[in-house]
Amino acid sequence: MTKTSQAKRRLPTWLSALTNFVAALIVIALVQAFVVKIYHVPSASMEKTLNTGDRILVSRLNGAKPFTPQNEDVIVFKAAGDWNDNVPSEQESLAKRVLKTFGDITGIGPSHEKxxxxRVIGSPGDTVECCNSKGQLIRNGHPFNEQYVQQDLPFASDESGCGDATLSMRCFGRIDVPAGKYLVMGDNRSNSSDGVARCRGIALSDAQSCVRFVDATDIVGPVISVIWPVKNWTSL
Incomplete structure (x- = not known):
């Protein structure tokens, strides 16, 4: 084959560049769909573990299988049902809507997904309530320490802290976590509209009716690290 015929078979530079760009997009989209995906932290409810605006890396290695979190895992989940109240509505420009539509299709960048x-506090079959005389959460009858909690809600330190007459804001009654559901709370307890936020300060017997659970099918995956900004980099 002559050099002349080889030159004729080469793709034009612009077409070659476009082909490479599309191939790169496909690779990135597949990585974000099945391996890891980048999200941003939308609120202050997980401070100081995660700060508002942090870029976090979420594992997608379970692929089509539902991820099964463990208690104390930090997870990303879709804001469905009652959880939509946690996501403020915003005015969006045409450019931002186009960018989000691109993200919906490719999995790259922002999307319309809320x-x-x-943090997971209770898994299917667990019972969770608050509090014992030290103000600790109780899971399956046993209190546990939560070193990650920041700015917890006030609690009366005597034995009657969660009694009928002296119901502290930290208190909520017994919650039974159903099959296929998870109980989640924010680390920044006094500034977190989490699973038990609507149960605090009301009659302990009403806890099961006011709690918001996360459905297993709405869980995206576990947070494995903060990747941006660099000063906040950490693994979880």
């Missing part, structure tokens, strides 16, 4: 980030 997500939240919280």
């Amino acid at each position: 997500i939240l980030v919280k």
Whole structure:
């Protein structure tokens, strides 16, 4: 084959560049769909573990199988049902809507998908309530320490802290976590509209009716690290 015929078979530079660009987009989209995806933290409810605006890396390695979180995992989940109240509506320009539509299709960049980030406190079959005489959460009859909590709600330190006559704002009654559901809370307890936010300060017996659970099918995956800004980099 002559050099002349080889030159004729080469793609034009612009077409070659476009082909490479499309191939790169496909690779990135597949990585974000099945391996890891980048999200941003939408609120202050997880401070100081995660700060508003942090870019976080979320594992997608379970692929088509539902992710099964463990208690204390920090997870990203879709804001569905009652959780939509946690995501403020905003005015969007045409450019932003186009960018989000591109994200919906490719999985790259922002999208119309509304997500939240919280910590798993109760898994299917668990019972959770608050509090014992030290103000600790109780899961399956056992209190546990939460070193990640910032700015917890006030609690009366005596034995009657969660009694009928002296119901502290930290208190909520027994919650039974159903099959296929998870109970989540924010680390920044006094500034978190989480699963039990609507149950605080009301009769302990009403806890099961006011709690918001996360459905297993709405869980995107676990947060594995903060990747931006660099000063906040950490693994979870």
